[in-house]
Amino acid sequence: MSLAKKIEDFNLNSESAKELEEYKDILLEWNQKMNLTAITKSDEVDIKHFLDSLSLFKADYLNGSQSVIDIGTGAGFPGIVLKVYNKNLKITLLDSLNKRILFLNEVIDKLNLKNIDTIHGRAEELGRKLEYREAFDVATSRAVANLSTLLEYDLPFVKVGGYLIAMKGPEYEVELEKASKAIEVLGGKLEEVVKIDLPEEITHYLVVIKKIKSTPFKYPRAGGKPKNKPL
Numbered sequence: 001m002s003l004a005k006k007i008e009d010f011n012l013n014s015e016s017a018k019e020l021e022e023y024k025d026i027l028l029e030w031n032q033k034m035n036l037t038a039i040t041k042s043d044e045v046d047i048k049h050f051l052d053s054l055s056l057f058k059a060d061y062l063n064g065s066q067s068v069i070d071i072g073t074g075a076g077f078p079g080i081v082l083k084v085y086n087k088n089l090k091i092t093l094l095d096s097l098n099k100r101i102l103f104l105n106e107v108i109d110k111l112n113l114k115n116i117d118t119i120h121g122r123a124e125e126l127g128r129k130l131e132y133r134e135a136f137d138v139a140t141s142r143a144v145a146n147l148s149t150l151l152e153y154d155l156p157f158v159k160v161g162g163y164l165i166a167m168k169g170p171e172y173e174v175e176l177e178k179a180s181k182a183i184e185v186l187g188g189k190l191e192e193v194v195k196i197d198l199p200e201e202i203t204h205y206l207v208v209i210k211k212i213k214s215t216p217f218k219y220p221r222a223g224g225k226p227k228n229k230p231l
């Protein structure tokens with residue numbers, strides 16, 4: 001099945017489809033020299049990286065010109081794919097591993113993407129900086145941390161009235177239960193959970209948290225606490 005066929009639901013235009021093919025070529029080439037993804041078959045990249053990232057458009061939060069920060073973006077999932085699909089989005093890609101940032105800069109350059117930045121650093125440190133604090137309409141993360149930890153990493157970046165969209169597997173229900181205190185303390189409210197069915201019987205969930213009040217300044221906590229001692 002071609003990429004175009006698999007993603008026909010999304011009405012991807014030919015320019016975006018070409019960009020995704022080029023992105024895949026760069027990803028698989030760089031992946032031979034550095035560890036960017038465990039997914040190395042072209043077809044698998046289409047489904048598990050591209051289609052999965054595009055699934056964020058199934059929820060109605062990214063169809064305008066929102067500012068979006070993708071926290072723990074790794075090789076650019078979902079952030080680069082969001083930009084390729086909706087050129088109006090203002091995207092910031094954040095990751096704590098500099099070699100991944102170098103890769104992302106190369107992709108941005110080769111695909112000639114505009115209005116997209118990269119930041120190298122740890123979410124729990126950058127989220128305390130005024131220039132990033134409550135500066136984004138939407139934060140996204142896939143495969144970065146359990147939900148309680150993720151809330152402390154991501155919600156400080158989100159404007160009041162904005163959203164965190166966490167891409168999760170079937171374990172999301174247990175994570176949500178454990179995260180009820182973190183959601184409240186950090187200024188969030190569960191908005192909805194969107195079920196995503198991908199080919200090959202893969203099911204994912206978008207856990208959407210709305211930011212309803214400012215995150216208290218003592219969060220995110222220092223010293224690895226968000227990860228080691230989740231709220």
Ligand SMILES: C[S@@+](CC[C@H](N)C(=O)[O-])C[C@H]1O[C@@H](n2cnc3c(N)ncnc32)[C@H](O)[C@@H]1O
Nearest residue numbers: 072073074077095096097121122123142143144
């Ligand atoms: C398993 S990878 C997932 C990458 C990508 N989101 C994906 O789904 O393919 C997790 C990424 O999060 C980054 N990361 C983990 N903790 C982080 C933190 N506290 N701040 C920033 N980046 C972090 C790692 O460097 C890594 O690139």
